Amino acid sequence: MTPLQQARAAGRPVPAPGRPPGGGRFERPVSPTEWLYLAGGRLAPPFAVQIVIEGTGRIDPDALRRAVDEASEACPGARLRRRGRIWTDTGRPPAVRTVDRLGAVLGAPLAPGDGRGCEVAVVTGGATGTLVFRVHHAVMDARGALDWTADVFRALRGEAPLGAPSPVYDLALLDALGGTRRAPVTPRWRSPLAGVRRGHPPRWQRRTLHGTHPGLVAKTAAALADLTPGDTRVMVPVDLRRHRPQLRSTANLSLPVFLDGTAGDPWEQWHEQLLRALAEGRELSAGEEESAIRLPLGPLAGLLTAAHTATTAAGRHPCSALVTTLGRIAPQEMSAPGFAARTVYALPVQAPFVPLSFTAVECADRTELAMAHPGGPRADARAAALLDAVCEALSPRARRRPVAAGPRRSVPPLTLTDLLRRQVDRAPDAVALTGPHGTVTYRELDQRADVVAAELRGRGVGRGAVVGLLADRGVAAVAGLWGVLKAGAAYLPLDPAHPPARIAAVLADADASHCLAGREYRTLPGPDRSVLVLDDLPVSGARPQPGTAAPDDAAYVLYTSGSTGHPKGVVVEHRALVNYTRWATDRYGVDATTRFALFTSLAFDLTGTTLFAPLAAGGSIALVPDEPDHRTLRHLLTRSGANALKLTPAHLDLLTTLGIEPEPFRVLVVGGEQLRGPVAARAQRMFGPDCRIVNEYGPTEATIGCIVHTFDPAHEGDLPAVPIGLPVDNTEAYLLDADGGFTAPGEIGELHLSGAQLARGYLGRPELDRERFRHLADGTRVYRTGDLAQLTPDRVLRYLGRTDDQLSVRGHRIEPGEVAAALERHPGVSGAVVTARPPRAGAEPVLCAWITGTAAPDTVRAHAARHLPPYLVPAAVHALDAFPWTVNGKVDVRALPDPFTSGRPADDARTETGRSDEAAHAHPPTGPGADAVEAAVAAIWSRVLGDPDLRPVPGDDFHRLGGDSLTLLRMLAAVASDVVGPAGEPAFDARLRDLIRRPTLDHVCAAARTALTTPPTEHP
Template sequence: MPQAARTIPQAFRGAVAQFPDRTAVTAPDGDLTYRELDTRTDALAAELVRAGARRGSLVTLLTPRGTDLVVGMLGILKAGAAYLPIDPEYPPARIAWTLRDSGSPLAVVTPATAPLLPGAGRHPDVRAVTLDGPPAAPAGPAAPDPAGDGTDLAYVIYTSGSTGDPKGVQVEQHSVLRLFDVVREHLAFDEHDVWSMFHSAAFDFSVWEIWGPLLSGGRLLIVPREVARAPEAFRDLVRAQGVTVLSQTPSAFHGLMAADLRTAPDPGALRLVILGGEALDVAALRPWADRYGTDRPRLVNMYGITEATVHASCRPLDRTDLDRRGPSPIGAPLADLAFHLLGEDGTPPADGEPGELFIEGPGVARGYLGRPDLDAERFVAHVGADGVRRRRLRTGDRVVALPEGGYGYLGRVDDQLKIRGHRVEPGEIEAVLAGHDEVRRAVVVPHDHGDGDVRLIAYVQSAAAPESLAAELAKLAGELLPAHMCPSRYVTLAGLPLTANGKVDKDRLPAPPGAAGPAAAAGPTAGTAERISAIWRSVLDVPHVGADEDFFSLGGTSLSLVRMFARVNEEFDTDLDITVLIGGATVGALAPHVDAALAQRARHLTETP
């Protein structure tokens, strides 16, 4: 990255100058060299400028996981604008709401995603620019980057909101550039690295995964969505593509570890495993450390928050951490950031006592899009001992300074949750459920199904029939919320338990009733689909599973998928690979594979003398 680079496009042009013919992006739809990516993004930038993009504009990015995603991001930035990534898998109502709230006048789409825009791309307030392959001919010499500097916006990413509406976090370009400048000395990444993009572009972990390689001359590997959901397939992809820098939430890495344990030890080219996005239980890494140690690949825990540009601290892990009890170690703040712990009275706590974490430094975001009230609450002014006024981010996280140095993460000071790395405000989900005519009140809480498989349970106060209400609420949530925010169970109560202050007493909420009996209820004489369905009901804790119902739509996670598949192989004494579900995770799709494996085994036994 050129030292003089003030913007992301300038830094990228430095990589192009050094490595024009190296592969920049490997994606399901093909590869792009740095030169090819530069050419395509110049063409898009010119088209966006003609369509009205200007310095400071906000352009929606609604593309699948492929080369178009990267072309869209970089082209938008080259036009002087900032990108607003929206996951095409989000419900149409969520996409429409985000467009309205952001006021984004332009959207970069593909032929496949254009119909997802309100009015199928004919929305009067949003002009669509469609990516349909590389330009037929060069659009002329590259135009100079629009006048700009590091204070220009890079992106706006929406996170869950406690009041019922998501909020857009505005991050400036200098905050992204300094992130990689600061961590490079610790992690030593360069043009020889291959970074995997595992996460959705609408999740800020992707900022780290995408710009890490593209600003240093490395190669970005975009993981297909269906592979990201299948740990065995993802493990094979990491090995085959020579991934060196792997970024995972602890939940996702747990699934990868389980898949890896079923094969011969082989870390491939991996040299760094970056864990972040949610609290890490270090002891859970023992199976991996027993196989590979903690040095090659290195295991690094990084704490962060969207409002502090992805990562704010770094903690390399070693074997002594595996036996450590207590808070999750998040290490020391990055070199250009400062951590401050404050108690409820606004003063620093005593040594060894926890406090709320405030972050200060150039990684702190500009603020929330169109939310000055929330800005005042979360981005607070502080006058230091030197008399200089500085901004601090109030994280809402409870942290403690550790005796050996660094910090430990204890949890939230409010109700915010982390589900598979995504920030989830229960209030946003509760507001959606309370919009149902039959619901008087709703509360959403996490429930750990074991091995870190955390799912959401919704308790609703209603006089309606529980089974029909649950189906209606699931439909409502699916229409308005991303999949990671949809509860896996709905429990109907005549009244919610309250504290003396009239708040819901979550400690007195009943445990969710077991929905399914043991899988053995479908005996060996039952049909294949019926036996698989019984396993799914048990693993997912749901009363019914239809032949064509998607595993993830029923509340499944990557961890529960691994557990379910192991149960199926045990039930039928098969050795199927989870990749058979890449085409669709349904009972109807899995049953024929099981039948085929059983038939092949029967033929083998018949033919064996």
């Protein structure tokens, strides 16, 4: 008779599956399995499922008690008291107690018979917060305990518990599923710890491995077999809930399958055996459990004791080990206000007759593996060796290390301002800055920075504050930057080219109450901020104050594109920047004679090399305040006195097409995107063999540059991509596979970075910190880059693309979701998809968008320009009636039409943006001169865009045909030199800003015609 039949025969109330009898107090029979657990648990106390949650923060004890009460009301299996062979809900919640150390609770007894079969322990000692949820195995199985635990945290978060009200247990469900009966198991299998005698309380050991491990049960079984004499049998508990996914019960609902093998069997063979057992539903069978419930607990416990003694003496067991996996648990499921779970693991039950028990939990990007084993002499050391062998099978120790690491060097406890102060003291009259308005010495720069710092301190700005910096690349901006650092605050660089709404949003997100601004930008920060106009400050007069920042204080906050539609602020500390600066000055040979040219945006972290390295080594910075075009770039290379340059590969490619013969340069540091071998080779020929070209890789979150490689023109000029190289000082690189495991040598993996240059994290975005800044199993903090890489046979790293949708366009990392969200805010856009496409074969990809709705592409692109930085504005926008979809319900990006060949403006749209009135009146297109200019400019467009079949017409926009900001500069430079000529170039150059804003064919032709007819004396 089943327990249900016995209960009915005895006249006891029997609850209907899924609800209490008559809707009253929860009751259910004690299952035969649980009856065995009640008797056998006396042999191996505490015979409890114990779930340990470690995290940061604390939970208020009263709030925890209320949450336990609420969750236990929804999961009445946590409040059971035994009355004979019936479990009855006492209505009393489990106890919540505090202990000072974890060891004080793990071996403590539980009393399931009197309603104290569950409890929650809060460990108060130690640096991290730890909670232990304990349930006697006769009351719940591990899955039931996890469900109850998760409901406690739901209650703590103010969410409704899911509850587990069903009284269904294993054999009752087995009856409903039509299960069978299993033959008795003969104890004949040896223990992997053969020779270790029982007689002591059980012990637990635990290991943490990074990543998740497919085939974990099979790999564990194979490792145990290799260490076990003779044949090996592994018991694997299977949760019967898999056959009733909607069933919510905390009762024991696990029955085993058995796997058999011998030493040397590959893990794949074990895995195939397990899959076959699950496919055939072999767990749907009961063994000797039903006969056990006929005996009272006392006699049953005596029988079990005798059998256990005989089994142990003979060294033969029903199985060699028990291996169970509880699946994946997200840390946020076990988090609450004030407490963030870092990891979750379960300590297995040390059951009678079973020599070893393993439990695995996958939590975030790690696998927690715990083992229970008999205590006693020699047991701990042998068990530890066995557990290490299992870990070696899952994750070989040889792979659990960086694939590449930079030299270990001490980082002095300094700040950036300390580095500057040393140079001011060493050579106060040396030149620090050069530019259109003369030179500035170190002393003068220091004095101007002191004025800014004093003004900020007078306004209450100090450590922990963020100050906006909105200015052109001039002396005032550099002095303002150092002034913020001297005040102890962090500076927030803002690009004046960004839309005002974007600038205001970034300032608000950073909670920057003050902003330093150039005079022409003083209104951009908005009325809610205190604006300090840099140009209105004196150049000296403030009394120097001792530095207030510490090495672990923030130096700057730099905003990058965000996948949620909003940019995210990366907080970089002085310590990280000092490590990079000291390394860069050494690697790039920066000294007092080095002059870096500053021509990229201050809001671009690539610029940090130019700002910090020369000033830390007594060198200088050549300021280039004007936007880069062929004029400014020519001056930079030939007349600025610069001999070092930091730039993107796209800028480097542009330089090689301008026909400039530069002055001698020592080093070109190239970063921001992939460097192609042919581009580097052309640059090497242009700058000469004495100029080093260094490929520098580094996301903002790892401080400017963290992996570098010096280009070898003899062997790398034909490579599609120059290697990114090896890590800088105090930096390590790991490659992890899709499951988070360490890759084998030569395999491709996602690049994770660790070391001294990691950023603090994202400003006010803890959820994003948890996603991108992670910890390896050994506690190493890493940044997950999303970049795929491989270590080559030459022992250098090469970049191989992305794991996600993030794009790299012209040195900027772009989240397509941010651009799509901005486009969808246009009232005429119902949907948007953004990605990068090359405008033609062999060209670099540019940002493109596809939209649905009623809006015209030109109006949408204009909308984007009003709300997004220039590098986020799509080069082409194409309207569709509907997006193509994959069978999985996602937009089929590959099926989107070519936005360039089919995305030309319609005739009505061309009327709006086509031929300007000025062009039409100045030179009608019917004259022979007009035809010659237009033909020459059109030929340049075709050449620059790499499309010999291109036939642009007057209304065509350069961007709509696949041009971007840098190919636009290349085109304008070619028009100035090939069409206008030296005499008219000054007049043409005067129109550059206007042409960059509106690069249509007729507009460019009109500027060229005007320049050709303007007397040279009018533009000296």
